[in-house]
Amino acid sequence: MLPIVPVLNGTDALKEKPYICLSNQIVVDGKNSSKDDILEIVQSQPNQAHNVSVLLKDARLDDDEVIALLNNGISTLFIDSAEYAAHLIEVGVPSVRLTMFKDGAYHFNFGQVQKIQESQLVDVSKISLDSFNNSIISSLKTDRSDGLYTTLVVDENERSLGLVYSNKESISLAIETQTGIYFSRSRNEIWRKGATSGNVQQLLSVELDCDGDALKFVVRQGGSGSFCHLDTESCFGDFKHGLYGLQRLLQDRFSNAPEGSYTKRLFDDSELLSAKIKEEAEELTEAVEKKDIAWECADLFYFAMARLVANGVSLEDVEQNLNVKHMKITRRKGDAKPKFIKKEEPVAPAVTEEKIFLNVVSADDKTAVEQAVTRPIQKTAEIMNLVNPIIENVVKNGDKALIELTARFDGVELESPVLEAPFPKEYLEGLTDELRDALDLSIENVRKFHEAQMQTDTLTVETQPGVVCSRFPRPIEKVGLYIPGGTAILPSTALMLGVPAKVAGCKEIVFASPPRKSDGRVSPEVVYVAGKVGASKIVLAGGAQAVASMAYGTESVPKVDKILGPGNQFVTAAKMYVQNDTQALCSIDMPAGPSEVLVICDEEADVDFVASDLLSQAEHGIDSQVILVGVSLSDSKIKELQNAVHEQALQLPRVDIVRKCIAHSSIILCKSYEEAFQMSNQYAPEHLILQIADAESYVKDVDHAGSVFVGAYTPESCGDYSSGTNHTLPTYGYARQYSGVNTATFQKFITSQAVTPTGLENIGRAVMSVAKVEGLDAHRNAVKIRMTKLGLLPTGFE
Ligand SMILES: NC(=O)c1ccc[n+]([C@@H]2O[C@H](COP(=O)([O-])OP(=O)(O)OC[C@H]3O[C@@H](n4cnc5c(N)ncnc54)[C@H](O)[C@@H]3O)[C@@H](O)[C@H]2O)c1
């Protein structure tokens, strides 16, 4: 390091005073420079290995710009505020990239540990050629009797070229001309390297060693590339080893390879060269033994180097790239392109011998029943521990957090977290006509059923003569609809939420769904439904982060008034969180968590039907639960049912999920229909299926359920997709207090009243009496003042 560290304000100074670049440490003042100005300085350096830092005192650079600087070659940030340093560390700047001011000096720790006194930072306008020379010369010492300074000459790759000597004059000349100029002891005169041989050196930097008694000149050797008078690269001979030796050999062959030689063929046939690179790369990945790995890697380097040489790219260019990449502080995930990932053969459903077994308990065994009907969910506190930081991150960092969390939880790197309407046509690629028709039919049935529920009329009741009360509906203006996409993508949920939102007249409909790993998009079916219901945006995110983005809004996600839709425990917990946060001002539909079903069947029920219904919900997720309540079932029927579940489950692609779900699911045996319905009401299932004789007549006994499926030919899947009812339903037993999604879920109701003088006469005294007992005199007075003016109260009324 030199005794002074130049502080720059722009690129002009470098043009006027190019010798400034000889300092291997430069600081750019961030106060008056934009990010681009600073990066221009980095690029205009002849020696990219220089340390260029930025002084962040009173700088007006935002966090993103600061990070961009560190990603593009700035080595460290000079900072004198501990708070700002803590903030930068929080936004992802490694502490080693901060040069902190402490005890009158800046402490630089990146690559080399040094203290830089504040006085060493000198504004470039105050540096002249003489002062620059003097600062170097005055810091040098020598113990040689001839007063010369030992000077090590190295190239830009830090390979030593030779040991020479300098005196004050040669140093000044070298700095002034930025070329290699030394003092020749044999000729006792200034030695301008290359003056006769033509092998002139460009001087890149001048450094002092740790105790100031030796100089290092970093040079770029020009001419034939020889430093030594014996025409070798260094005074110790040519560089034969390693990649530089190989580069020289190949450069030589490139210009002189004999016709017909393999190297000539390689340089002339780019396809052959590409094929060899791929072949060697593959062999390297297959090598196992240490010596084989080294062997294959050497081959790969050979062909890769041939490609560099053939295209005029040098190892130095590659190393510069490595340096810049090494300095980056934010990195891409580094996943391989899909074509390089070994395709897994589709796994055949795992046929294990282990029975998929539905446990049986008797309704009389209260303890066993209690255990059987306990839902397999994580405790709220545990799940909130995971969800809270996610929400806080989104609230604080908006889109940036959404992108980061989507990369973390969904494995998708996005540029932007939102797809805006009108949705590009290519997003519908893959949507078949069959599916379009199926979705259209479902949309139409859901529309019919939900339109019939639509309340538009104003309800009016005259409670007393002159007192008219009314209630009128209004749509919730902005709604956020969550469409699950974790273990399965559910376009059906898009229509179950989007259609009633449209029917109710919501002004803005925002979809959110996790993007697919394969291409970072949501499925074409979801996009199709979004288009049909007039969604304005699709937020490409899932889980708690998607919920938080819609509840609080981000740069690109609009804040909504209500969030609706089912999801896993993270989604449900986040919905519960935001509805309790008054800062969010956001309501939710209900807790609609992992799917569940309770089937009541009797001895006459078709075991295949019953098993298929249980499995249709079991396949949703390992946290789903299915309960079969049997009315007076014989032992053989129970066995048949258990076998049917096992056999059908083995045929399912999601058998592994089913197996885990069935492990916490049960058959509960009841002795009567009455007892069965008591059991069901106590469980309050999301879906209740009645596969019993005269099922319809039992609907009156249902007190708590999300949706009921009546009779043997009403599989639950019909409600999931196409019958017209809504499939977004309360789970966890919340059917006790919540309805499933319906048109009114997207509406709110405003009441109004109009009171005439007659009306006031009829209710005024009652109002005053109650206000008096509550001690709220202003309330009482608002009536009293009017009634008095109307002459409805006797004089002196108190
Ligand atoms: N009650 C209903 O009306 C109803 C309707 C349809 C679906 N469902 C249920 O919805 C659920 C859908 O769940 P899903 O997981 O398939 O999709 P999902 O879209 O609900 O959740 C996936 C998201 O969860 C997040 N996530 C995953 N692991 C995480 C972790 N460890 N920490 C934080 N976040 C994490 C990810 O961001 C991911 O995008 C199922 O349980 C299904 O049964 C319920």
Ligand SMILES: N[C@H](CO)Cc1c[nH]c[nH+]1
């Ligand atoms: N059964 C789910 C509600 O719990 C809804 C659904 C969507 N797709 C398939 N099923």
Ligand SMILES: [Zn+2]
């Ligand atoms: Zn389902």
